[in-house]
Amino acid sequence: MKIAIIGSGAAGSVFAGYLRKGGAEDIWLVDLYKAHMDKVRKDGLILRNPAGEFHLTGFQTAYSADEIGIMDIVIIMVKATQTEAAMRTAAPCIGPETVVVTLQNGLGNDENIKKFIPDDRVIFGCGNMGTELPEPGVCVAKPAKGNNMFFGPSVKSALADAAGTYLEKCFAAGGLEPKYYDDVRPYIWRKATSNSGFNTVCAILRLKIGEVYDDSNGVALVWDIWKEASDVAEAMGIPGIWEYMQKEMQNVVTNLGDYYPSMAQDMLMHQRQTEVTALTGAISDYGKKHGVATPTCDVLTRVVKAQEANYAKQFVK
Amino acid sequence: MKIAIIGSGAAGSVFAGYLRKGGAEDIWLVDLYKAHMDKVRKDGLILRNPAGEFHLTGFQTAYSADEIGIMDIVIIMVKATQTEAAMRTAAPCIGPETVVVTLQNGLGNDENIKKFIPDDRVIFGCGNMGTELPEPGVCVAKPAKGNNMFFGPSVKSALADAAGTYLEKCFAAGGLEPKYYDDVRPYIWRKATSNSGFNTVCAILRLKIGEVYDDSNGVALVWDIWKEASDVAEAMGIPGIWEYMQKEMQNVVTNLGDYYPSMAQDMLMHQRQTEVTALTGAISDYGKKHGVATPTCDVLTRVVKAQEANYAKQFVK
Numbered sequence: 001m002k003i004a005i006i007g008s009g010a011a012g013s014v015f016a017g018y019l020r021k022g023g024a025e026d027i028w029l030v031d032l033y034k035a036h037m038d039k040v041r042k043d044g045l046i047l048r049n050p051a052g053e054f055h056l057t058g059f060q061t062a063y064s065a066d067e068i069g070i071m072d073i074v075i076i077m078v079k080a081t082q083t084e085a086a087m088r089t090a091a092p093c094i095g096p097e098t099v100v101v102t103l104q105n106g107l108g109n110d111e112n113i114k115k116f117i118p119d120d121r122v123i124f125g126c127g128n129m130g131t132e133l134p135e136p137g138v139c140v141a142k143p144a145k146g147n148n149m150f151f152g153p154s155v156k157s158a159l160a161d162a163a164g165t166y167l168e169k170c171f172a173a174g175g176l177e178p179k180y181y182d183d184v185r186p187y188i189w190r191k192a193t194s195n196s197g198f199n200t201v202c203a204i205l206r207l208k209i210g211e212v213y214d215d216s217n218g219v220a221l222v223w224d225i226w227k228e229a230s231d232v233a234e235a236m237g238i239p240g241i242w243e244y245m246q247k248e249m250q251n252v253v254t255n256l257g258d259y260y261p262s263m264a265q266d267m268l269m270h271q272r273q274t275e276v277t278a279l280t281g282a283i284s285d286y287g288k289k290h291g292v293a294t295p296t297c298d299v300l301t302r303v304v305k306a307q308e309a310n311y312a313k314q315f316v317k
Numbered sequence: 318m319k320i321a322i323i324g325s326g327a328a329g330s331v332f333a334g335y336l337r338k339g340g341a342e343d344i345w346l347v348d349l350y351k352a353h354m355d356k357v358r359k360d361g362l363i364l365r366n367p368a369g370e371f372h373l374t375g376f377q378t379a380y381s382a383d384e385i386g387i388m389d390i391v392i393i394m395v396k397a398t399q400t401e402a403a404m405r406t407a408a409p410c411i412g413p414e415t416v417v418v419t420l421q422n423g424l425g426n427d428e429n430i431k432k433f434i435p436d437d438r439v440i441f442g443c444g445n446m447g448t449e450l451p452e453p454g455v456c457v458a459k460p461a462k463g464n465n466m467f468f469g470p471s472v473k474s475a476l477a478d479a480a481g482t483y484l485e486k487c488f489a490a491g492g493l494e495p496k497y498y499d500d501v502r503p504y505i506w507r508k509a510t511s512n513s514g515f516n517t518v519c520a521i522l523r524l525k526i527g528e529v530y531d532d533s534n535g536v537a538l539v540w541d542i543w544k545e546a547s548d549v550a551e552a553m554g555i556p557g558i559w560e561y562m563q564k565e566m567q568n569v570v571t572n573l574g575d576y577y578p579s580m581a582q583d584m585l586m587h588q589r590q591t592e593v594t595a596l597t598g599a600i601s602d603y604g605k606k607h608g609v610a611t612p613t614c615d616v617l618t619r620v621v622k623a624q625e626a627n628y629a630k631q632f633v634k
């Protein structure tokens with residue numbers, strides 16, 4: 001199958017690497033990061049993961065999706081805030097049988113894509129792994145143990161299933177533990193709920209995960225976000241999130257207590273736009289749609305948006 | 318009347334100065350700030366205000382309230398978080414006819430005092446002015462124009478009215494525009510509502526008042542706090558706050574747009590405990606008591622409390 005990855009930064013390149021390693025033969029990487037695209041086209045891609053370092057060749061690359069022709073699978077991997085813009089520039093490579101896949105983090109990415117194509121040609125999901133792009137042509141993956149790549153169709157169809165099972169086969173042959181689910185939403189909501197709590201609260205409080213956990217008000221904010229997300233998921237026909245989160249708290253604190261999650265890194269270290277709209281912001285949006293109150297998510301999303309719009313003005317001592 | 322001011326920092330000293338200037342003859346200043354107490358006892362108090370600089374003498378001072386005897390009026394001016402501790406140490410100077418007055422900023426100070434004495438001997442209120450204590454023995458007042466000192470009885474009584482009208486007379490003769498109201502709550506709620514919005518939001522966002530006003534999410538948080546406070550006040554039988562706040566917004570932004578309010582100063586510049594429990598925290602508490610939802614105040618109070626408990630750990634770049 002012909003596959004294009006629109007947005008081939010750290011995560012996009014890692015996914016491309018696993019697919020190629022797993023046997024996918026016709027992969028286009030598309031990104032504005034010229035040095036990376038040129039290096040991959042000339043010398044191939046280095047994928048470093050816990051199993052070793054792999055030199056993968058045979059990719060095609062482009063700076064824009066309008067020069068690559070019609071694809072069988074288009075994987076959207078731009079920042080969540082850029083999805084609609086990416087779908088517009090990707091229009092030339094999306095034909096009547098193309099399946100569009102989002103493996104972006106967070107909630108609501110599928111909604112953004114369904115504004116452009118029918119929902120029986122949309123697959124959504126995400127990977128459970130850390131990724132980095134330390135230099136052009138080199139990407140690093142730290143996949144979680146167990147099921148670390150989960151995705152499924154927005155609405156089941158022959159086209160979606162063909163694309164999904166192909167991706168599942170290639171990811172698995174490449175070394176991941178992927179699963180193509182009929183209903184992937186519980187897995188996406190588990191991850192997004194977990195991230196929404198600690199990402200947003202750590203960013204606002206300027207604390208590590210363990211430090212938030214140790215503060216009674218900080219951890220109460222995380223629990224409140226998790227409860228609101230679980231209530232919204234329940235209203236959407238996705239039960240069991242709250243029960244899952246009871247166990248998740250101890251896992252997150254044990255494994256990641258000493259870290260600043262990505263939103264805190266975006267906000268505190270890099271002063272760049274965060275993924276809040278795909279996390280607490282998306283929980284608020286889904287809550288409105290399904291009649292579930294999400295006051296904590298509403299308020300904290302506003303705080304993050306106001307902060308990211310005013311980095312240069314913020315008082316910092 | 319014999320008056321003690323428990324907590325004679327900037328605001329306590331300013332109020333003492335105006336009372337003495339206005340003819341009060343028997344005033345005790347009580348504070349742990351030894352250099353200030355010693356200077357006032359030896360050389361008197363300098364009060365600087367827009368009308369000039371006044372050298373006031375004849376005060377008595379003490380480091381603790383247990384050495385000064387029974388008072389007619391005890392004015393509590395410690396930090397809001399210290400009120401209950403102050404009432405315990407002030408016990409020796411509170412007799413069966415003593416009226417206790419809180420002129421502390423914020424909401425709920427009267428509740429803390431009524432835990433210790435009957436409510437018909439409690440007066441509460443506050444001043445509408447900036448105060449400073451630049452050096453021992455010197456205090457500075459910048460009173461607002463118009464009614465700038467407002468207070469009233471918790472429950473009307475002969476004792477409370479005698480104390481309240483005496484204070485009103487002395488403050489007025491001293492140069493303020495005080496008023497002793499039968500029901501002072503509307504005036505306290507106006508000021509506390511205004512402060513709760515900008516104090517809390519500016520502190521969390523690390524922005525000046527005008528910068529918050531210019532950000533759609535920032536100003537929405539202020540409006541949300543104001544609406545919740547107005548709803549709580551309404552439920553308590555204090556109508557009209559919301560209508561008042563409509564005009565207040567433009568006044569605050571015009572007059573104070575370029576400033577960090579006191580909570581932002583406490584949090585950002587001095588990393589010290591804030592007055593959040595007497596502002597958004599108090600709105601939350603009153604909301605619970607009167608069955609009014611205050612989600613924005615609940616969430617943002619948690620954020621401030623978590624931040625002030627973790628100043629040393631916060632990531633700052």
